[in-house]
Amino acid sequence: MAEPKTKYDRQLRIWGEQGQAALEKASICLLNCGPTGSETLKNLVLGGVGSITVIDGSKVEVGDLGNNFMVDESSVGQSKAKCVCAFLQELNDAVKAKFIEEYPEALIETTPSFFSQFTLVVALREANVMLIFARSYGLTGFVRISLKEHSVIESKPDHFLDDLRLNNPWPELRRFAESIDLDTQDSVAHKHTPYVLILVKMAEQWAKSHGGSLPSTREEKKEFKDLLKAKMVAMDEDNYKEAIEASFKVFAPRGISPDLQQILNDNRAEVDSNSSDFWGDGGCSEGSFIPSGISLLHSNLEFIANQGGGEAPLEGSIPDMTSSTELYVNLQNIYQAKAEADFLSIEQRVCRYRSIEDEFNSPILPELQKYLTDEDYSSVAIGFYILIRAVDRFAANYNSFPGQFDGGMDEDISRLKTTAVGLLSDLGCNGSTLTEDLINEMCRFGASELHAVAAFIGGIASQEVIKLITRQFVPMSGTFVFNGIDHKSQLLSL
Amino acid sequence: MAETPAQLSRSRDLDKLLLRPGNLIGANFEPGEELRDDIGKYAKVLVLGAGGLGCELLKDLALSGFQNLEVIDMDRIEVTNLNRQFLFRFEDVGKPKAEVAAKRVMERVSGVNIKPHYCRIEDKELDFYSDFSIIVLGLDSIEARSYINAVACSFLEYDSDDNAREETIKPMVDGGTEGFKGHARIILPGVTPCFECTIWLFPPQVKFPLCTLAETPRTAAHCIEYAHLIKWDEVHSGKAFDPDEAEHMKWVYNEAVKRAVLFGIPGVTFSLTQGVVKNIIPAIASTNAIISAACALETLKLASGCSKTLSNYLTYNGAEGLHTKVTEFVRDKDCLVCGPGVLIELETSITLQKFIDLLEEHPKLLLSKASVTHQGNNLYMQAPPVLEEMTRSNLNQVLFDLMGKTAKSILHVTGTTSKNDKKFSTLRKLRVVFKGVDGVTDMDTAGGA
Ligand SMILES: [Zn+2]
Numbered sequence: 016m017a018e019p020k021t022k023y024d025r026q027l028r029i030w031g032e033q034g035q036a037a038l039e040k041a042s043i044c045l046l047n048c049g050p051t052g053s054e055t056l057k058n059l060v061l062g063g064v065g066s067i068t069v070i071d072g073s074k075v076e077v078g079d080l081g082n083n084f085m086v087d088e089s090s091v092g093q094s095k096a097k098c099v100c101a102f103l104q105e106l107n108d109a110v111k112a113k114f115i116e117e118y119p120e121a122l123i124e125t126t127p128s129f130f131s132q133f134t135l136v137v138a139l140r141e142a143n144v145m146l147i148f149a150r151s152y153g154l155t156g157f158v159r160i161s162l163k164e165h166s167v168i169e170s171k172p173d174h175f176l177d178d179l180r181l182n183n184p185w186p187e188l189r190r191f192a193e194s195i196d197l198d199t200q201d202s203v204a205h206k207h208t209p210y211v212l213i214l215v216k217m218a219e220q221w222a223k224s225h226g227g228s229l230p231s232t233r234e235e236k237k238e239f240k241d242l243l244k245a246k247m248v249a250m251d252e253d254n255y256k257e258a259i260e261a262s263f264k265v266f267a268p269r270g271i272s273p274d275l276q277q278i279l280n281d282n283r284a285e286v287d288s289n290s291s292d293f294w295g296d297g298g299c300s301e302g303s304f305i306p307s308g309i310s311l312l313h314s315n316l317e318f319i320a321n322q323g324g325g326e327a328p329l330e331g332s333i334p335d336m337t338s339s340t341e342l343y344v345n346l347q348n349i350y351q352a353k354a355e356a357d358f359l360s361i362e363q364r365v366c367r368y369r370s371i372e373d374e375f376n377s378p379i380l381p382e383l384q385k386y387l388t389d390e391d392y393s394s395v396a397i398g399f400y401i402l403i404r405a406v407d408r409f410a411a412n413y414n415s416f417p418g419q420f421d422g423g424m425d426e427d428i429s430r431l432k433t434t435a436v437g438l439l440s441d442l443g444c445n446g447s448t449l450t451e452d453l454i455n456e457m458c459r460f461g462a463s464e465l466h467a468v469a470a471f472i473g474g475i476a477s478q479e480v481i482k483l484i485t486r487q488f489v490p491m492s493g494t495f496v497f498n499g500i501d502h503k504s505q506l507l508s509l
Numbered sequence: 510m511a512e513t514p515a516q517l518s519r520s521r522d523l524d525k526l527l528l529r530p531g532n533l534i535g536a537n538f539e540p541g542e543e544l545r546d547d548i549g550k551y552a553k554v555l556v557l558g559a560g561g562l563g564c565e566l567l568k569d570l571a572l573s574g575f576q577n578l579e580v581i582d583m584d585r586i587e588v589t590n591l592n593r594q595f596l597f598r599f600e601d602v603g604k605p606k607a608e609v610a611a612k613r614v615m616e617r618v619s620g621v622n623i624k625p626h627y628c629r630i631e632d633k634e635l636d637f638y639s640d641f642s643i644i645v646l647g648l649d650s651i652e653a654r655s656y657i658n659a660v661a662c663s664f665l666e667y668d669s670d671d672n673a674r675e676e677t678i679k680p681m682v683d684g685g686t687e688g689f690k691g692h693a694r695i696i697l698p699g700v701t702p703c704f705e706c707t708i709w710l711f712p713p714q715v716k717f718p719l720c721t722l723a724e725t726p727r728t729a730a731h732c733i734e735y736a737h738l739i740k741w742d743e744v745h746s747g748k749a750f751d752p753d754e755a756e757h758m759k760w761v762y763n764e765a766v767k768r769a770v771l772f773g774i775p776g777v778t779f780s781l782t783q784g785v786v787k788n789i790i791p792a793i794a795s796t797n798a799i800i801s802a803a804c805a806l807e808t809l810k811l812a813s814g815c816s817k818t819l820s821n822y823l824t825y826n827g828a829e830g831l832h833t834k835v836t837e838f839v840r841d842k843d844c845l846v847c848g849p850g851v852l853i854e855l856e857t858s859i860t861l862q863k864f865i866d867l868l869e870e871h872p873k874l875l876l877s878k879a880s881v882t883h884q885g886n887n888l889y890m891q892a893p894p895v896l897e898e899m900t901r902s903n904l905n906q907v908l909f910d911l912m913g914k915t916a917k918s919i920l921h922v923t924g925t926t927s928k929n930d931k932k933f934s935t936l937r938k939l940r941v942v943f944k945g946v947d948g949v950t951d952m953d954t955a956g957g958a
Contacts, residue, residue, distance in 0.1 A: 021588045021589060022588055022589065022591045022592055023592050024589045024592075024780070024789075025589055025592055025593070025789070025790075025791055025792040025793070026592050026593075026791065026792070026793045027780070028780070028784060028789065028791040029688050029689070029791045029793060054798065057595060057794070057798075058793075058794040058795045058798050061591075061592055061593055061595055061794040062592060062793065062794055062795075063592070076517070076521075077517050077518065077519055077521075078517065078518065078519060078521030078522065080519045080618075080619075081518075081519035081520050081521055081522055081523060081572065082521075082522050082523075082572055083572075084568050084572060084617060084618070087616075087617045087618075087619075088619055105598070106595055153525065153526070154526070154816055207725060335727060335728055336727075338725065338727055339725055340725050340726055340727055340772045340773070340774065341773075343725075343727040344727070344772070344773050344774060418525070418529075424529075451532070452532040452533050453532075453533070455531070455532045456531055456532055456533050459525060459526070459529045459530075459531050459532075460525060460526075461525045461529075463521070463522035463523070463524075463525040463526065464522050465522055465523065465526065465573070465806070466522075466568075466569060466572035466573060466805075467569050467572075467573050467802045467803075467805040467806035467809065468802070468806065469802075470565065470568075470569055470798055470799075470801070470802035470805070471798075471799055471802035471803060471806070473798065474795050474796070474797075474798030474799035474802060475795075475799060475827070475831065477794070477795040477798070478689065478793075478795035478796065478799070478827045479827075479831070481793075481795065482827070488689065488827070488828055488829065489828075489829045489830050490830070491827075491830050491831035492830060495831055499806060499816065500533050500816050500817050501817050501818070501819060501820060501835065502693075502803065502819045502823045502833065502835050503835050504833050506830070506831055506832075
């Protein structure tokens, strides 16, 4: 047996032992193990999640061999859940893998006690269960997280926040900057003053002499840079060069961007506390996941409004920069302390997302209309979004998906068109239409699941699950719609 | 829902895309069973790398209807691969990746034939590469990408209007990942930018200035590199540092800790020491799955025309939310690699030896230890020894004669160049023009001999 630390080395470098411990505690349930769901679980089993439960009542058909790597010729006629589970177990013996040969829908309907008991156990322990919906359909598909609340403990953006608060320092940073003399005669000290401190001081000086405002016009910005240049006492002062390069951070408006502010305003919608089970009118509810081990909710947005004085929580890490060791280490401590203080106030907060029912029944109309007319994406992704919902409605009405069987294609095309138009009008988009091309393509797909598309969607779903379980990194918001035609996929907030 | 025969076929799902006409499709799409069977029988796809991306790619391609695959990888399986390279098990550690990966996929997907090559990509001759319909890159180094890009571009020919001849275009699909980020791209030499046209997308690695390491360390990495690059040599006069030697790594770690304590710098761990010294790139299963799937899908679309293709560069970032972006980069018209070739004017009297010497000084090439090929014939080969001996006698011969006395022709040269103090193999295409032959005017060019 391999030393787990060695086996997981390449991922421990990303989410650390805490993240790994969270993964190893998580139990994940997969409903329907088609290729999309199977691929999602594969990535999670490799990463070492605690346990998995695969629920699927179907038997392996020959057709499944063409798009699911987890079944092979010997599996035909056997329980799909059993075969997929067996392959997954082979990948990592540290994971507890089990399967239930039953249709999830049937399980919920006929023996709710069993299923709800399972959920309940999770719910009692963790106060929350999270769902991820993942589905592939021809050259399209989607991923949607459905959760009530989630908090990110450590978001680790891989670029340093442009937000070093150079133009809006908190008291500790300001005091530290005040202790530095930019006009020191000591040339070694002069060229080892970190640019962060240079900019904080210079910005403050500027604000004092400009009625509190910072450089904003082109001339003012140039003047500010010239002031920095004038401070240089030698040509080789890398710290001043870095300061000039980073001076745009001083010019940036204080506080959060208007975009973020918009999100903040939009996210006040109330959420139904009973999150939905399935998205769609039955049909293929391929790959729904219920990972447990998730409790708190992402709270950045409310933090900004309440505690941050208009700023997003501070990340705490600073980029490397020319500096003496002592000043750099002190500076790092000051940023770290601020980040920790910000974090403490974050954890109390909860941010709410729109529920999947809300999105389903009453999407945000202006957003929907904006997407439908978005030229950058030629509205393909939103078109697929509408059509994925339309094919489910189609299937409920006609007992099969459009183009699922050869023959009758023309009829299916016109029926799908009518269904899509009806759906759009139900959503409040009267008169909106989708292109004939896209409707034809959707019928051509005929509910097929291509392995490559399933692997892509499954990859995204598993990555989001990892982010949610480790509570590191920021999970996606909205619905990710895959556009397998030219890869102009889109994240929709509806 | 009754089952039709199509439901009973293993290509049940793929058939919808390959057998039915579509509206949003690529050029030359001719749906039908013949297309499906051709992809299975005649499309030959080469996968470079059987690592994180390669394992996924082989699976994805095998389940996308390709039945003739080959894979090259020079590495053996290590324990640290097992968190993502899902075709390998603990008992496979130490075995060649290419062989195990090929075997595992063939075991599970019947009808697929995968030929493994346990070697370096530079070990294969040009002819080997010319045989494939599409080359898919699951590589982790810039040098390897650069090399194979030059190989694919070497097949490219231009017509008299300087348009790429379609039948000489060798498509490549390239993927790469790091942590939660990745990219997938399509390279059609002569049509879309080649790897070299957009080499700026892969900036060279930052090296710490030695004075920072020696005088003003600030980060844990500075302390580690001090121990690794400065202290090691001071203490172990003459003994080279070996990153695979556990004792060496331990020593560097201990020294780095001492230095960190001295300067009050937090964060030196053994794991970080390994990471910095060996330049380990974090890698996870999900990102590899996403990028490989995108590459495999584009490969299927290129081979079949069943849909439009990515144009031409997809980036993925899942670290903060989820971002995908498609960028249409443009070719560098003056690219040395995918352009019509470096123009070199030569005297008809020049010998092969003199020509090879010239390549070393040519400002655009700076190519040392060159081997020279003309239309598939080896004029001079530096290695292997047998070939070197066989071709050595050509060195004193006149190049014009060796090239069949044609006024204009294409030569392929492979050799070593160095960039950022690092040596690597390079292949270049040269457009050789002999002065004063067949009405070729005696132009004065910078590249002239
Ligand atoms: Zn190029």
